[in-house]
Amino acid sequence: MEFELSEEQALLRDTVRSALTNAYDVEKLRAVTDTELGWSRDVWRSLAEIGILGLVFREEDGGMGAGPEELSVVMTEIGASLAPEPLLGSVVVPGSLVARTADDTTRSEIVDGLSSGARLLAFAHNENRDRWPHAAVLTDGAATTATDGTITGVKTLVDHGDVADTFVVSAREADGTVGLYLVPADAEGVTVTPYRTHDRRRGAQVEFTGTPGTRLGEGDASQAITEVEIAAQSALCAEAVGAMSRALDLTTEYLKARKQFGVPLSTFQALSHRAADMYVQVELARSMSTYLTASLADGDYDPITASRAKLQICRSGRHVGQEAIQMHGGIGMTAEYPVGHYASRLTAISHTLGDADAHLAKLTGSVAEWKMVTVG
Amino acid sequence: MQLRFTPEEESFRRELRDFFTTAIPEEIRRRNEEGKQQWPDDVVTTTRILNERGIAVPAWPVEAGGQDWTPVQHHIWREEMSLNFVPDLLPFNAGMVGPVIAHFGNDAQKERFLPATRNLDLWWCQGFSEPEAGSDLASLKTRAVRDGDEYVVNGQKTWTTLGQYADWIFMLVRTDPDVKKQAGISFLLIDLDTPGIEMRPIQLIDGGHEVNEVFFNDVRVPAENLVGKENDGWTIAKFLLGNERSGIARVGYTKTKLARAKTLAAQITTPVGTLLDDPAIASRIADLENQLLALEVTQLRVVVGSSDGKPNPASSLLKLRGSELQQEAMELLADIAGADSLPVAGPDAADANGTADVLSPEWAQLSVPTYLNYRKVTIYGGSSEVQRQIIDKAVLGL
Ligand SMILES: Cc1cc2nc3c(=O)[nH]c(=O)nc-3n(C[C@H](O)[C@H](O)[C@H](O)COP(=O)(O)OP(=O)(O)OC[C@H]3O[C@@H](n4cnc5c(N)ncnc54)[C@H](O)[C@@H]3O)c2cc1C
Numbered sequence: 047m048e049f050e051l052s053e054e055q056a057l058l059r060d061t062v063r064s065a066l067t068n069a070y071d072v073e074k075l076r077a078v079t080d081t082e083l084g085w086s087r088d089v090w091r092s093l094a095e096i097g098i099l100g101l102v103f104r105e106e107d108g109g110m111g112a113g114p115e116e117l118s119v120v121m122t123e124i125g126a127s128l129a130p131e132p133l134l135g136s137v138v139v140p141g142s143l144v145a146r147t148a149d150d151t152t153r154s155e156i157v158d159g160l161s162s163g164a165r166l167l168a169f170a171h172n173e174n175r176d177r178w179p180h181a182a183v184l185t186d187g188a189a190t191t192a193t194d195g196t197i198t199g200v201k202t203l204v205d206h207g208d209v210a211d212t213f214v215v216s217a218r219e220a221d222g223t224v225g226l227y228l229v230p231a232d233a234e235g236v237t238v239t240p241y242r243t244h245d246r247r248r249g250a251q252v253e254f255t256g257t258p259g260t261r262l263g264e265g266d267a268s269q270a271i272t273e274v275e276i277a278a279q280s281a282l283c284a285e286a287v288g289a290m291s292r293a294l295d296l297t298t299e300y301l302k303a304r305k306q307f308g309v310p311l312s313t314f315q316a317l318s319h320r321a322a323d324m325y326v327q328v329e330l331a332r333s334m335s336t337y338l339t340a341s342l343a344d345g346d347y348d349p350i351t352a353s354r355a356k357l358q359i360c361r362s363g364r365h366v367g368q369e370a371i372q373m374h375g376g377i378g379m380t381a382e383y384p385v386g387h388y389a390s391r392l393t394a395i396s397h398t399l400g401d402a403d404a405h406l407a408k409l410t411g412s413v414a415e416w417k418m419v420t421v422g
Numbered sequence: 423m424q425l426r427f428t429p430e431e432e433s434f435r436r437e438l439r440d441f442f443t444t445a446i447p448e449e450i451r452r453r454n455e456e457g458k459q460q461w462p463d464d465v466v467t468t469t470r471i472l473n474e475r476g477i478a479v480p481a482w483p484v485e486a487g488g489q490d491w492t493p494v495q496h497h498i499w500r501e502e503m504s505l506n507f508v509p510d511l512l513p514f515n516a517g518m519v520g521p522v523i524a525h526f527g528n529d530a531q532k533e534r535f536l537p538a539t540r541n542l543d544l545w546w547c548q549g550f551s552e553p554e555a556g557s558d559l560a561s562l563k564t565r566a567v568r569d570g571d572e573y574v575v576n577g578q579k580t581w582t583t584l585g586q587y588a589d590w591i592f593m594l595v596r597t598d599p600d601v602k603k604q605a606g607i608s609f610l611l612i613d614l615d616t617p618g619i620e621m622r623p624i625q626l627i628d629g630g631h632e633v634n635e636v637f638f639n640d641v642r643v644p645a646e647n648l649v650g651k652e653n654d655g656w657t658i659a660k661f662l663l664g665n666e667r668s669g670i671a672r673v674g675y676t677k678t679k680l681a682r683a684k685t686l687a688a689q690i691t692t693p694v695g696t697l698l699d700d701p702a703i704a705s706r707i708a709d710l711e712n713q714l715l716a717l718e719v720t721q722l723r724v725v726v727g728s729s730d731g732k733p734n735p736a737s738s739l740l741k742l743r744g745s746e747l748q749q750e751a752m753e754l755l756a757d758i759a760g761a762d763s764l765p766v767a768g769p770d771a772a773d774a775n776g777t778a779d780v781l782s783p784e785w786a787q788l789s790v791p792t793y794l795n796y797r798k799v800t801i802y803g804g805s806s807e808v809q810r811q812i813i814d815k816a817v818l819g820l
Contacts, residue, residue, distance in 0.1 A: 082769060174781040177760055180693050202781050203761055208769065241765040241778030244628075244790045249765060251780040306558040316807055364753075371797045375556050375805065376581050376633075379626050379798050386627030386794065393790055397761050403702040404760075410701065 049336060051119065058112075059119045065092050066127035072384040075128055079246035083209065085130040090163050099137050100161025103145055107157040114277065114342035118284035118335065125288025128387055130247055132166070134285075135205030139278050140167035140214040146270045147226055147263035156212075156228075168210035170201035170229075170252050171271070178400040179349075179408060182271070183216045183224050190254065192217035192225050195261065197254040207250030208240035215259060216271065223266035227259030234258070245387070245394040273347040279399050280342055280352065283335040283359045286395045290328045290363060293370040293388040297321060300374055317373055324366050331362035337421070350412060353405040360402035363392035427494070435498050438477075442506040445471050451507040455678070457788050459509055462545065462587040468509050469516075469542040479516050479540050481665075486524040486532065487540050493725045504674025512584070514546040515539045518662050519592045522609070526650040526658050535611070547588035549579040549612075549636060550659070557808055559594070560603045560656065564638060566595035566610055568645065568652075573597075573610060575618075575641040581802070585621050585634040588614055594659055597652050607655035611647040618642070626798075628791035629766070663804060664737065670803050671744025673718045679751035680711055686785065687758050697758060710750055717743050735816040738809040745799040745806065756793040759786035766791060 051059065069089045070078075078086050093099055102117055103109025110116075117138065124133065141160045144167070145153055159165030173184050183189055190199025197217050207213070213229045213236075229236065235257035240250045298321055301312040311317055338355035341348065367389030371378035378385045396402065427435070443451075450464045459465075472478040473487075480499055482488030491499070503510075511517075520539045523531055538544040555562040564577025575595060582591065591612050598606030614621070618641035623631045650658050684707060687698040697703050717740070724736045756763050762782035777787040800806040814820040 172761070175691065177690065177692060177697070200781065203764060239778075239780055240769040241780055242767045242769065243764045244766045244794070245764075247764075248769070305554075306556060307561075308558075314807075316810065368749075368797065371627075372800060372806070375801055376551070376798075379801065381625040381627055381629070386797075389797070390627060390790070390794060393756065393793070394764060397757070397759075397763055397790075401757055401760060403700070403706065403757060407700055407702045 051115075055116060055119050058116055059123060061096055062098060062120050062123040063126075065089070065096060066123055066129050070127050070129060072382070072387070075130070075384075075387070076246075076381070079130050084242070084246065084248040085132060089129065089131055093131060093133070094161065094163030097161075098133065099163050100157070102138055102142060103157045103161060107145065107154045108161050109157055110161075114280060114339050117277075117281055118339040121281045121284035122288035122291075125285035125290075125391070126292040128289065128292075128384070128391060132206040132209075132247075134278060134281055135249075136166040136168060136210065138281060139205070139274055140169040140210075142274045142277060143169060143214050143226060143267075143270060144228070144262060146274070147267060148228075149263070152228070152260075152262070165211055166206070166209050167212050167214060168204050168207040168250075168252075170204045170207060170213045170215045170254075172201060172203045174200065174202045178404055181224075183218050185218070185222075189218045190215065192219050192227060192259070192261075195227075195258060197227055197229060197257045197259045199254055201252045201254070204250050204252050206248055207238060207252050208248045213252060214262070215254065216267065217259075224268050224271065226262040226267045226270070228262060229254065229257055229259040243394060245390040247394070272349065275399060276347045276349060276352045277342060279356050280335070280338045282395050282398060283331075283338055283355050286359045286363050286392055287328070287332045287335045289388045289391050289395075290331055290366040293366050293385055293392075294321070294324050294328050296385050296388075297324065297370045297373050300377075304375075311373070320369055320373065324369050327362040327365045331359050331366075334358040350409070353400070353408045356400055357402055357405040357409065360396040360405065363396055364402070367392040427498070431494055431498060434495055435502060438499060438502045439506060441475065441477075442502060442508050445475070446506075446508050450509065454509045455507040455682075456785065457792055461584070464509050465512055466542050469511055472511070473541045478511065479520055481517075482520055482536075482540070483524050486520070486536050488524075494722075497722070497725045501674040504672065504678060507678065512542060512545065514548050514583075514588075514592070515542060515544070517665050518548060519546045519611075521665055522592070522649060522658055522662050525661065526609070526654075530646070531611075531649065544590055545584075545588045547582050547585040547591050547614075549582060549591045549593035551581045552578060553580050557805060559659070560607065562594055562596060562607065564593065564595050565599070566597050566608060566643070568597070569642075571645050573643045573645060573648070575610070575612065575638045575643055577638050579636040579638075580624075580633075582621070582634045582636050583632055583802075585614075585636060586623065586631070590614060591636065592649075594655050597655075601653075604656040606653055607659070608652050609649045609655040609658045610643060611649060612641065612643050616641050616643065626795065628795040630791070630795065670799075671717065671721055671740035672748055673714060673721055673744065676714055676744070676747050676751050679748075679755065680707060680714065683707060683751065683754050683758055686755070690758065703758065706754060710747065710754065713743075714747055717747060735812060738804075738812040738816075741803060742806050742809040742813075745803075748799050749793075749796050752789075752793040752796040755785075756789040759783075759789040762786035763790040 097110045100109040101112045105111040137160050144156045171182050176182055176184055197215055211231050215227045215229050216224055219225050235255040237253040238250050302310055304311045334355040338351055341351050370385045371389055374385050377383050453459050469478050480489035480491050484490050523535050552562050566573040566575045593610045594607050595610050596606055597608040618639045620637045622635045624633045687703055688696050690697040721740055724734050763786050765778040765780055765782050766787050768778050777784050
């Protein structure tokens with residue numbers, strides 16, 4: 047077994063870290079997330095230049111050919127800096143769906159645009175009231191449907207759907223299977239309603255009315271969607287670990303610096319022991335994130351493994367976010383100070399692709415299927 | 423032992439419920455239920471309706487407009503307010519400065535301030551905390567120096583809740599810097615229109631503006647605005663903080679949130695029924711209900727046992743658990759909202775444009791900002807750590 051980063055991975059981490067640390071402190075972050083776009087085109091360009099946007103795509107398509115481990119390394123840095131650039135929503139998730147399903151020409155055209163930062167995609171999948179881990183494309187009358195290559199339906203909570211030039215849309219086919227379609231954002235019958243999220247990101251609800259789309263590949267796309275979602279869960283877990291670990295750092299720094307009753311807060315055991323508990327939670331989360339990433343790197347896309355990791359991440363993230371605010375006192379409640387933004391981001395991650403209750407329910411429902419749980 | 427309320431108490435409860443549900447406008451109570459209260463109007467309207475009926479400040483001394491109620495009646499009043507979604511009264515008026523003036527003020531102060539405070543003609547805010555004086559409140563530095571018939575005040579207060587609507591601020595100020603820190607503090611009332619005062623908003627993590635910083639630069643305050651004797655402020659502060667804590671458990675309020683959680687969970691469909699059928703959610707709700715019941719019975723034990731009106735050290739227990747349970751209820755609602763909690767506003771940064779115009783229901787969009795906002799309740803009014811210390815010292819003798 048090997049848990050340390052390789053030399054190249056450590057180099058990747060350092061490169062991304064320095065790019066993002068230079069780009070963002072809490073003031074710059076607030077300024078950028080207050081703009082209509084919500085993130086920075088300049089940072090996007092620099093991510094493209096150092097190869098981050100093409101990270102997960104095959105070299106022959108113009109990508110970097112990196113795997114889940116490298117993505118986790120990058121996502122951890124994104125989490126630590128709270129960088130709002132939509133790597134996951136605009137590139138990795140929709141791009142991976144294209145990479146898995148499209149024909150050669152479409153694939154290399156799209157991957158090329160994504161890697162250079164010229165294109166922004168979005169995965170229009172989730173439907174109203176369809177909670178994870180349900181189908182995401184409903185099976186009833188409210189489902190988004192594809193009939194002779196035209197799409198009709200409403201997709202909600204489309205991550206960064208406000209800026210996409212092209213949507214990857216899931217739709218129920220007449221035979222009940224799920225197909226994926228490419229739809230340009232300016233195609234006829236597309237209505238985009240953008241919104242802001244509590245963690246200062248962007249999204250949109252997208253409605254398609256008789257909109258023409260190009261089918262990506264043949265057959266049912268459900269397996270591709272499941273695997274890409276597991277990859278996204280893994281990326282979110284890594285992002286959360288970065289956010290938690292920075293929230294812990296901020297807290298320990300604050301406990302050492304803030305004085306009350308004439309002494310630093312760190313001298314109160316009632317607080318220092320809780321910082322120790324936060325550390326425990328961060329490391330347990332890091333372990334489970336690593337566990338999921340490593341299993342993906344082995345090519346094993348197991349939903350149960352993903353649920354195990356996400357459950358721990360949700361639990362640790364809640365604990366760390368709440369304790370970080372509490373131990374900062376009033377200052378932790380302010381928008382001017384970063385710790386609350388970490389708590390907000392961790393909450394958003396917990397509610398994306400299944401929260402603790404959902405993952406626990408999934409594991410609970412399967413518990414009779416194994417005798418004991420061990421690594422490997 | 424006697425678990426049930428007496429028939430008289432029950433009819434007292436019914437009377438209050440009838441009054442609350444008929445006299446307080448339906449739309450105010452609905453806004454409050456949905457977490458969309460209009461500031462400051464809804465509080466002002468509610469307070470005046472209650473005051474007309476003589477029940478805006480039942481805990482004040484009778485001669486100041488209070489009621490000669492038993493502790494159980496006070497409890498029922500508070501509960502029925504919450505259960506019927508009557509907005510909370512402004513704590514600074516009803517729970518803090520009013521009782522202080524009634525107990526420590528001179529006749530002129532009582533006459534001048536109490537009727538207006540009761541009726542919310544005067545909106546008060548609380549100027550205790552400072553950047554360097556949080557949990558360690560007694561280390562506050564804002565100076566008030568006597569100059570003839572006036573005090574000259576210099577310094578900074580922070581976390582001043584709802585100060586943007588306030589007419590007056592009640593302050594702890596340092597009047598003697600040369601004695602033990604608790605001994606040199608005074609309690610002063612200041613008109614916020616006095617020259618030299620500047621108030622600046624602080625934005626919290628839910629995006630809202632409810633607290634402020636207040637700066638005092640050579641602010642001249644008539645000496646008649648001193649409450650009690652000079653340098654007696656710490657005694658007054660302890661009296662006030664004891665009152666603040668006992669009202670803060672909000673069991674009734676949390677009950678309404680858990681009830682709402684159930685209603686909403688029952689409306690959300692899953693592949694096997696509704697979210698309320700999901701054992702993970704159902705057991706979480708059941709567990710919270712039980713913990714809240716334990717707190718309610720504890721509160722009743724405290725209420726029934728407190729006859730002399732003095733703050734009971736067990737009020738720290740109520741503040742500690744009550745605030746935690748409020749937070750857990752908000753967390754539960756945010757988790758019931760799930761991914762629908764992500765959107766919170768339309769795209770335009772310049773606008774305070776409310777919730778986003780998408781299919782995620784409004785309550786879901788409000789749920790995480792509320793959850794984040796409620797992290798405050800274990801910090802203010804004496805943080806959980808401070809409450810534990812009070813329990814350690816005053817109850818356990820550690
Ligand atoms: C939303 C909000 C509204 C408020 N409204 C008002 C208001 O209207 N008027 C007003 O005067 N004040 C108000 N406050 C201030 C509030 O009372 C203080 O925030 C509180 O006293 C804590 O002080 P602090 O923020 O400076 O934190 P600190 O005192 O710096 O505490 C930081 C952390 O350390 C812990 N801690 C501190 N000392 C000890 C110790 N000895 N042992 C163990 N743990 C310790 C605290 O519990 C906390 O977790 C408000 C605060 C908030 C957040």
